[in-house]
Amino acid sequence: MLNQYYGDYITVAVFIGLGGLLVAGAIGANKLIAPKAPGGFKDVAYESGIEPIGGGWNQSHIRYYIFALLFLIFDVEAVFIFPWAIQLEFFADNDLGLAALVIMFLFILTLVEGLVYAIRKGVLRWE
DSSP states (O other), rough: OHHHHHHHHHHHHHHEEEEEEEHHHHHHHHHHHHHOOOOOOGGSSSSSOOOOOOOSSSOHHHHHHHHHHHHHHHHHHHHHHHHHTHHHHHHHSSSTTHHHHHHHHHHHHHHHHHHHHHHHHTTTOOO
C-alpha cells in the first residue's frame, strides 16, 4: 500500500519533470532558430500603424483608478456571494439558515453603503 501511495507522487513528479523539459526545449529551440536582426523598426512601438510621436509616458486621470478599484470591490463581492447563493438551500435545512441569511444581508448592506458613499462623493460622475 505504501508503494502505491508513493507511486502516485512519482507519477506526478515525472509529469512535472517532463513539462519542465518541454518548456526548456521550446525556449532553447527559440534561441537557436529565431532570427537575430536588431535595430531599425524593431525597436519602434507599433500602434494601429501610426508613427509614435513624443514620449511614451502619459498621466492618467485619478478617476480611472477609482473606477478600477470600485470594479474590483464589486467583483470580489461576487466571489463571496455566489457560493453563498449556491448553498442557500443547504442553509435552509439546518440551524445555520437564518444566521447565514442575516450575515449575508449585512455584507450586502455594507457594500451598498460604500456605493452610496461613492455616489454622494461624486466619484461615479463622469465628466
